[in-house]
Amino acid sequence: MHSNKLIFSFLSILLLFTFKVSSQIVLPKIIGHNMVLQQKQKVSIWGTASPNEKISVAFAGQNKKTTADKAGKWSIQLNRMDASFTPREMTIKGNTTIVLKNILVGEVWLCSGQSNMEYAMRKYSKFETAVKGYKPPEDDLNKANNTNIRIFLDRRKYMDPSPEHLGWDAAMGKPLVDFSAVGYYFAKDLYSKLNVPIGMISAAVPGSRIEPWIQASKMDFAPILKNGKTLEKLSADGGESGKFYDTMIQPLIPYTMKGILWYQGESNCFLNENIRYAYKFKTLIESWRNEWNNKTMPFYFVQLAPYAYSTTKDERPHSAEQLPEFWEAQKLALHLKNTNTIAITDLVDSIADLHPGYKWEIGRRLSLLASNKTYGKKNVVWSGPxxxxxxxxxxxxxxxxxxxxxxxxxxxxxxxxxxxxxxxxxxxxxxxxxxxxxxxxxxxxxxxxxxxxxxxxxxxxxxxxxxxxxxxxxxxxxxxxxxxxxx
Incomplete structure (x- = not known):
């Protein structure tokens, strides 16, 4: 009899603990302390809780309420807000309460792609030894001190929710060391032009082809040209469709942001792709915009740098015209609204280097592009002829x-x-x-x-x-x- 009471007591405690854990509000990694919320757009806040749990979100004088669905999912939208340098708190209440601190309102951008976008600020020594001009004006790696530029580094095995809510950092010190140099310099230049807080999200993987960044269900189709000719079915072309979309992009959706910066293609260029890449690229742009429910979201990309593909030892022979044909494929994305590209043919010291170091100038040029095309600063020259x-x-x-x-x-x-x-x-x-x-x-x-x-x-x-x-x-x-x- 005594034994049965002990078992009953243990089960009661276990059930109580399980209830408390399951009833906690859980937020995605991207929603946390120090984040930047997008100005002048409705801002999505979401998470999970107990089924049918009542949730409220309070921020900047707003108090939005909702009820979690039967699966425990919930979401709200904050009203449009003006940019603000004032650090504010967000309180999210259900059966438990979460208080997120030091939140700003400004402009939010996602930068994604492969190694040249991932290329981190820790490689600053390559900037200083660059042969050509465009020297960084100062040692940003050690002297950056603008707390109004915030960064979020999206790592594949890092995106699970955590109770600390520490996803975002100011762009300085140790957090900046591992962050995308292109993303940081884009933010730095854009800040100087807009004078509002800037939030940058970096989601890039070295060596990645485009297929893993596209939702697998979107890839399996045969493009049809305007003359009626049908190309061979795309599918994954040997790549792993959705691998990085599922682990790095989907966890960000629907975090409200202004636009996307893309720097990728070397791995697909090595496959001698042209028109097939163009359709994959179009699929990526359209599918990401659809997932964010913003069909005209700005999408700006970097034309690949000069590189001696034809001299590389590879199972596929490459001609000296393979890269220009790939540039042409990239540019076909300009058929879509609110897309554009920058050229960087002058930012190479050696065409034997697949990773040229002029990332500060690439970030600046992307900022010139965004300043002109997204923010209406028509006096800003953003492109060469x-x-x-x-x-x-x-x-x-x-x-x-x-x-x-x-x-x-x-x-x-x-x-x-x-x-x-x-x-x-x-x-x-x-x-x-x-x-x-x-x-x-x-x-x-x-x-x-x-x-x-x-x-x-x-x-x-x-x-x-x-x-x-x-x-x-x-x-x-x-x-x-x-x-x-x-x-």
């Missing part, structure tokens, strides 16, 4: 450009490099290139009747063709076979 159209005039080809800034020029004062033209036989030769207003006039003595032109159509391209703001021209070919077929 972009091919617009061509016309044949006698024995020359005249190329017209957009994004000319305050004018076209040569970086070193010498004749423009990496322009080629060809006649109907398709044999390209170097072209004489002369700047006239916002056009470039191309000619070659051995091509009396030119029909096509190319610029920077080589993996080693580091042209001197820029606008007067110092931004490099974007490589192109006027005989692009995909632009009118892609949909």
């Amino acid at each position: 972009v091919y617009k159209k061509m016309r044949i005039v006698h024995n020359t080809i005249e190329i017209t450009f957009s994004e000319t800034g305050s004018g076209l020029t040569s970086r070193d004062g010498k004749p423009l490099t990496w322009f080629t033209i060809a006649g109907k036989d398709g044999k390209f030769v170097p072209a004489n290139a002369i700047i006239k207003d916002n056009t470039v006039i191309l000619s070659a003595a051995e091509i009396p009747n030119p029909v096509v032109a190319r610029f920077g159509w080589n993996e080693g391209t580091q042209s001197n063709f820029i606008n007067k703001e110092g931004l490099p021209a974007v490589p192109f070919r006027t005989d692009n076979p995909w632009d009118k077929l892609f949909q």
Whole structure:
């Protein structure tokens, strides 16, 4: 009899403990102390609790209430708020209470991709030894002290909820050491232009192909070109669909943010992909926007840097034109609204280096892009010359450009490099290139009747063709076979 009482008491304590644990509010890792909430948008706050538990969320004078569903899931949306440097608390109440501290309101961006986006601030020594210009103005790794820039490092095995709610940090000291250099310098430059708190989320994995970043259910389809031709089914092409989406992206959804920065493609370029990558990229952009319920969310990406793919020992042989064809595939994403790209052909010391160190300048250029296209600062020049159209005039080809800034020029004062033209036989030769207003006039003595032109159509391209703001021209070919077929 005494034994039965002991068993009953033990079971009662166990049930009471189980109830207390199950009744605790659990928040996703991304919602925690020091976070930045997106200004001027409804802000999602969500988590789990006991089934049918009543939940309230109080922040900045708002007090939102909801009830968890039968599975214990709950979510609310805070009303739109203006940016604020004032650190405030958020109180989340149910059967238990959570108080999150030091929360700011400003602009939130996600940066994702592979190693060049993951490239951490701890590699600062490579910045200091860079041969070309664009030196960082100061030693940010050791001197960064802006508590209004906050960072969240998304690690695959780190995204499970925890009771400490310590996901976010100020961008300084030890937390900054492991954070994306591109992401940090984007935030630093954007802060100088907007003067509001900036929150950066970094979710990047070295060596990753694009397929693991796409939800597996979205990948298995056969693209159809505008001419009716059906390409082979994409599926995963040997990659692991959804691997990083499931563990790193999905746990962030639906955290409210302004836009996405993407720097990825080297692993797919090694596979000699072009149009197939374009459709995977389109799938990623559209599916992420749909998951965040924001079909026009800004999505900005980095054109891959020059690299000698053709010299690498690989089971697939690579030509010197493989990388330009990949650039072309990346640019097909510009068919989607609110997408754009930056060129970095000038940010390489050696085309044998797959990881050039000019990450501060890449972050700055992405900030220029966002400043102009997202935040309406039209006086900010964000890109070098972009091919617009061509016309044949006698024995020359005249190329017209957009994004000319305050004018076209040569970086070193010498004749423009990496322009080629060809006649109907398709044999390209170097072209004489002369700047006239916002056009470039191309000619070659051995091509009396030119029909096509190319610029920077080589993996080693580091042209001197820029606008007067110092931004490099974007490589192109006027005989692009995909632009009118892609949909």
